[in-house]
Amino acid sequence: MKQYLFLVVALIALSCSKDRVVNSNPYLQNVGFSKEINTNLPSYNGLQFPSNPVLITDADAGIKGIIVMKVGTNDYRAFEASCPNQYPSDCSRMTINGINAKCPCENYEYSLFTGVGNAQYPLKTYRVEANSDGSMLRVYN
Numbered sequence: 516m517k518q519y520l521f522l523v524v525a526l527i528a529l530s531c532s533k534d535r536v537v538n539s540n541p542y543l544q545n546v547g548f549s550k551e552i553n554t555n556l557p558s559y560n561g562l563q564f565p566s567n568p569v570l571i572t573d574a575d576a577g578i579k580g581i582i583v584m585k586v587g588t589n590d591y592r593a594f595e596a597s598c599p600n601q602y603p604s605d606c607s608r609m610t611i612n613g614i615n616a617k618c619p620c621e622n623y624e625y626s627l628f629t630g631v632g633n634a635q636y637p638l639k640t641y642r643v644e645a646n647s648d649g650s651m652l653r654v655y656n
Contacts, residue, residue, distance in 0.1 A: 540636045542602050543578060543595060549655040550576040552583065562591070563649065568611050568627050570596060579608040581641060581654055582616055584627045589647070593654040594630055595639035598623065 550573065554562045561567040565585045572580035580596035598607040598618035609616040615624045616638065625632030630640055644653040 543639050552652040566614050589645050589649050591643040593641040593643045599636040600634040
């Protein structure tokens with residue numbers, strides 16, 4: 516009996532990984548990408564200051580782009596720029612409204628601190644790595 520219990524616990528432990536991608540959103544697929552951001556460049560220098568989000572719509576950044584924001588000392592958040600509660604379409608790229616992201620299709624708003632909004636699915640989160648002074652960021656999935 517102990518062997519079966521050990522086997523069950525081992526399987527559960529092996530299946531739980533912090534790097535495992537979980538996508539419970541039926542509207543947005545997981546896309547692999549890696550975007551390097553130099554915050555010293557004029558397009559991205561707003562990321563040197565907290566609560567100043569930047570929308571990046573380059574082809575190599577997410578589905579419809581990414582929204583990146585500094586939230587503290589060397590602490591950044593990055594989210595998919597597609598509305599998380601509908602399939603990507605012509606009107607599904609979100610806009611920035613202060614420290615929120617707004618979906619122009621349904622007028623849903625989402626906090627860029629938490630990713631939570633007033634709809635079923637939260638914003639799709641991406642990983643962010645920053646060098647020691649925050650001048651180079653890597654956003655990836």
